Amino acid sequence: MNPQDAFVARLRRHRERNRISVDDIAAATCIDRELLEAFEATNLSEWPRGIYARAWVRAYASVVGLDPSDTVDEFCRLFPHGDRRAAATLHEMAAIVAHPSEYRDERDRARDRRRHSPRVNVLPEPSWYTAVGRWAQVLWWRVVVPLSPGGNGQRLKGTPRTST
Numbered sequence: 090m091n092p093q094d095a096f097v098a099r100l101r102r103h104r105e106r107n108r109i110s111v112d113d114i115a116a117a118t119c120i121d122r123e124l125l126e127a128f129e130a131t132n133l134s135e136w137p138r139g140i141y142a143r144a145w146v147r148a149y150a151s152v153v154g155l156d157p158s159d160t161v162d163e164f165c166r167l168f169p170h171g172d173r174r175a176a177a178t179l180h181e182m183a184a185i186v187a188h189p190s191e192y193r194d195e196r197d198r199a200r201d202r203r204r205h206s207p208r209v210n211v212l213p214e215p216s217w218y219t220a221v222g223r224w225a226q227v228l229w230w231r232v233v234v235p236l237s238p239g240g241n242g243q244r245l246k247g248t249p250r251t252s253t
Contacts, residue, residue, distance in 0.1 A: 093167050094131050100160070101129045104153045118148040125149070133170050142170040 090098070104114070111129070115122040127135060128149070136142055143161050150160035183189065 096163060096167050097129055097131045100149065100153065100155070103155055107154055109153055114149060114152050117152045118145065120145055120148070133168065136170055138170050142168070 104111075111122055111125050114120070114125055124135060124145075127133070128145075133142070136145070143165065146164045147157040147161050150157045
């Protein structure tokens with residue numbers, strides 16, 4: 090029995106020991122019964138990859154009463170479906186047996202916009218007219234307003250009161 094089969098068998102035994110049916114897990118996790126049965130048969134051909142596979146394993150482990158973090162970590166070590174580093178792992182395994190790796194990542198990194206945005210949540214640099222506007226505002230408040238009548242906050246004699 091390979092490590093993947095042993096991992097899935099351990100999950101299935103734990104589920105059966107707790108008297109939880111596949112239908113119960115399907116209802117609690119909103120995962121199709123057929124996909125859960127395929128998982129318990131170590132057939133992940135129809136399963137999603139990456140974060141979704143990890144989320145499904147986490148949900149399965151939570152329902153059957155296992156530690157979700159440890160279960161997901163073990164799943165990621167054993168199955169390339171869940172590991173973010175699948176390409177490197179599979180290339181290393183191919184190098185060990187001296188076989189060229191034919192693995193290609195399904196996700197196109199060139200189209201992944203998150204990787205190409207080095208300035209996330211950064212305010213844009215102020216333009217030249219913003220700097221000129223600030224300078225003009227400072228000049229106005231430091232030079233023009235104090236020279237104008239009533240610019241120092243005092244009302245001149247004979248000027249009407251205004252309510253502010």
